Amino acid sequence: MDIVLLVKAAIMGIVEGLTEFLPISSTGHLILAGSLLGFDDDKAKVFDIAIQTGAIFAVILVYWQKIHSTIVALPRQPKARRFALNVLIAFLPAVVLGLLFGKAIKAHLFIPVVVASTFIIGGFIILWAEKRPPGSVRIEHVDDMTPWDALKVGLVQCFAMIPGTSRSGATIIGGMLLGLSRKAATDFSFFLAIPTLIGAGVYSLYKERALLSVADIPLFLVGLVFSFVSAWLCVRWLLRYISTHDFIPFAWYRIAFGIVVLATAWSGLVVWAE
Template identity: 85%
Template sequence: MDIALLIKAAIMGVVEGLTEFLPISSTGHLILAGSLLGFDDDKAKVFDIAIQTGAIFAVILVYWQKIRDTLVALPNQKQAQRFALNVLIGFLPAVVLGLLFGKAIKEHLFTPAVVATTFIVGGFIILWAEKRQAAGGTAVRVYSVDDMSALDALKVGLVQCLAMVPGTSRSGATIIGGMLLGLSRKAATDFSFFLAIPTLIGAGVYSLYKERALLAVSDMPLFVVGLVFSFISAWLCVRWLLKFISTHSFVGFAYYRIVFGVVVLVTAWTGWVTWAA
């Protein structure tokens, strides 16, 4: 396989791993990075979704103790059963809406212009949410994922569906949405990570199955490289983020989103960068 193509796969894997769990949209960054690298055909779109699985393996590794304890206690412990049920409840809206609207969204919204716009809008929403919480506008009701109700899980799951629009950020939607719904920053972040496990694995498997006609055995090195680099960068990023949120807000990410979105729009408008449509 072409070495240049493998290098592109490695770059895309790093982009995926570093952005999947930050509130800055991995899909948006992959669309923009793919546009710059000329890695944006139909096969590349399948690749972008498939390598999310590498990032999810990183989350499983970081949270392995909680996952293992839940699986062991699942047959007999109500708390473990409630937690597992909440993850399932939060996952279902994405399944239903993804099957209904996923194809149309990919055909019409996976463009740099849409990504840049949602970057900016999402940044202002994060600033508003952080300002609201700092002013005491949202009372924290839930301090741990084990204290979440089924209704809490359903609401976060519905908010997660906003991330079907590229550039929105799945983690950003679930974390900020969870905070606005009364979850602590830690509980919202933890639940966002746990919810990512079935959501992204499901999306990856479904995409590979649906687009299997585009793929060949010779593509395996490409996907393996993307998965490995996605896993390593995501593992480093998740560990860093869990420490970061204990003493910081998401305001910095909001400003990053706004500035980056403006840069994309300006460079596209002036013709300095030719973003793929």
């Protein structure tokens, strides 16, 4: 295996882990990083989706106590069954719309200019969400969510199919706009990520299996390991951060980063791959 390729895989894994659970779009950052590194062929696109599984293992580790207690309590506690049902309900819209439109979206929207534009739009939406009145919070904890709340968050998650939108950003900010507290929206976003990203990774690997070979195993393992470690650090940091801070800095980051990408593309300073 080419050592340069393994270094690129490690960089992409770090980018994935650091951005997957922040409201700044991991897919968008992977598209831009892949464009700069020359790591953007069809196999690289499968790689980008597959290494999300490493980031999910980090979430499972951080939330293991809640996950384990819910599984154990499923046969006897209605609250545990309702929570599991809510995650399933929120997961289904992305499955349906992903199967219907996923191919077309990948063919036409996975380009840097689209990513940069959605970065900027998403930044302004976060600024708007953070201006909501204090009394708009209805749900303080994920266990207080109803199936209807879960369905609405699941529908909002579908906007993240547009690269640059951010799955975490859509579910966290969307959840806040729907009445969830910042903590409840963040927690539910993380739990919803488990079936969503594992499902996307397995489906992508199966669908594009003809592109892969045994020789690719080291490449994917490096990406998974670096994605796991960086995501574990990021999730632990984010949970501490949201206890005393809002998401406004991420909004300004999105806007500034999107402007930089558009400016460099239009000026020709950086030739972003299409």
